[in-house]
Amino acid sequence: MTNPTQITAEPGRPFVDIVREFDAPVDVVFRAHTDPELFARWTGPRGLTMEILAFDAVTGGQWRYVSRDPSGAAYGFRGVFHTVETDALIIQTFEFDGAPDQVSLGVARFEATDRGTRITTHTVFPSLEARDGMVASGMEYGVTEGYARLDELLAGQQ
């Protein structure tokens, strides 16, 4: 039983907002976002393999990974970390190789709750069309399943 993932994509605004709680302490949840070995174990939907090519989760660092489906099709992503504040905040850019130069900017805040940790993310897209395209591409499925995988990873670490 996983916690609900609340995803909001308000009409007419190029934003996606996501709120999710996790049953683990902030430092453990945060580390799963900054340690490349841990990050690769939960990000994205099941069945895809993740190859991390760069992942320097510090302010000014860069990241790049390639996700492959069972047919071998590869999906590359890259970005830079504008801000990384331990156990509190990650602000980063995000670009999918399949939509070059359509860069989004995501802000993820981590805070302690009675249950463990709440992550609140706010992502801004360069246009409404880019936001709608990301939503239509199955973002909700990827996020929800990725977070369910993160639950499993966190459960194994406590």
Add this chain to the structure above:
Amino acid sequence: MTNPTQITAEPGRPFVDIVREFDAPVDVVFRAHTDPELFARWTGPRGLTMEILAFDAVTGGQWRYVSRDPSGAAYGFRGVFHTVETDALIIQTFEFDGAPDQVSLGVARFEATDRGTRITTHTVFPSLEARDGMVASGMEYGVTEGYARLDELLAGQQ
């Protein structure tokens, strides 16, 4: 006589779009955006001194500068370069120390025209309020005067 600066901040959208032409070739205009010594000579309104603390204008690089007015008040800014494509494209984040964690993302495209170079910038803000605040803070004045200073710098380089 400078070329007009077209600034658009559409109601209800967290974007600012700017179009401006320059009477100089693309490579010269682009270099004024990536060479820190040149960049410091035109960015922002007259009367403020610019101290560049970091300026690594390559994909994945960081920048930081402090602008000081005649009274000595200091305004710090920093960001990261998501993409730098020579003579074509700069995508970067932007944060003012006075509004911490309110990060915007700017895309600047450079293209050759009959007159010289057109720069088209599209900046996305994390909220409508952040966009409106930036506009209200005198952004138009800063951009227009900065570009007029860039005209002067470019005229001296040809």
